[in-house]
Amino acid sequence: MFDINALKTFLKNSASHTYAGDGKTVVPQRPGFIELEYREGDWYLRDSYVGHFQAPGMTVVYFLDSPVWTCAYSGKVIQEFYPQAGEIFAFLKKALTSKDLQKAEALPVRGSSEFFYEEWKYTFDFEGDMECFSAKEKIFLSNKLCFYQDVIGGVVKSKDV
Numbered sequence: 001m002f003d004i005n006a007l008k009t010f011l012k013n014s015a016s017h018t019y020a021g022d023g024k025t026v027v028p029q030r031p032g033f034i035e036l037e038y039r040e041g042d043w044y045l046r047d048s049y050v051g052h053f054q055a056p057g058m059t060v061v062y063f064l065d066s067p068v069w070t071c072a073y074s075g076k077v078i079q080e081f082y083p084q085a086g087e088i089f090a091f092l093k094k095a096l097t098s099k100d101l102q103k104a105e106a107l108p109v110r111g112s113s114e115f116f117y118e119e120w121k122y123t124f125d126f127e128g129d130m131e132c133f134s135a136k137e138k139i140f141l142s143n144k145l146c147f148y149q150d151v152i153g154g155v156v157k158s159k160d161v
Contacts, residue, residue: 002063004130004155006043010061012108014038014045020096033057053077053085059153067156069130071109073137075149081141088139088147095122095139106130110137110151131155 017023018036028035028048035048042064049057056074060067077085095111107126115122119142126135132154139147 002068007061007063007069007130008108010040010043010045013040015097018045018047019049020093022093049073053079053082069153069155071151071153073110073149073151075137075147077147078145081146084141084146088141091117091120091122092139092147107133107135109133109153110135126151128154 015021017038023036023038026035026037026046029046030048030050033048033050035046037047038045044062044065045059046062047057047059049055054074054076057072059071059073061069077088081088092111094117095115098112098115107128107130109126109130111122111124113124121140121143123138123140124135126133128134133152135151137149137151138145
């Protein structure tokens with residue numbers, strides 16, 4: 001078994017080494033997907049997504065080579081904001097790697113509950129905990145919703161538990 005607090009620390013560390021930190025992509029297990037990975041001791045993470053304006057994906061965390069935790073996400077850039085997609089994703093990366101994330105002790109999965117930068121606002125509202133959760137992630141530009149995602153995840157429990 002693994003320590004949930006060690007998982008939280010690993011997830012915080014992984015943020016700056018994967019998508020949000022412009023981590024290096026790896027050969028995808030599924031053609032057409034973009035995949036990134038991060039390793040630290042006995043922990044391993046693989047993040048996989050497909051698309052751009054609408055890009056569903058999944059993060060899987062392994063401990064001692066066994067999948068122990070997953071997080072799936074899906075959402076989109078609102079069509080009128082397609083021209084600002086690059087700025088939206090740059091802001092998303094700031095939110096996902098902000099120092100505020102280090103304070104998100106309950107669920108350090110995406111970003112902190114709120115993050116602001118100039119005319120940008122990021123929110124992450126969740127129910128549950130690391131064991132099992134659902135969440136809404138949103139980005140606003142000048143108080144207009146321009147991006148959102150639904151996020152679900154939790155601990156993997158096999159029938160052998």
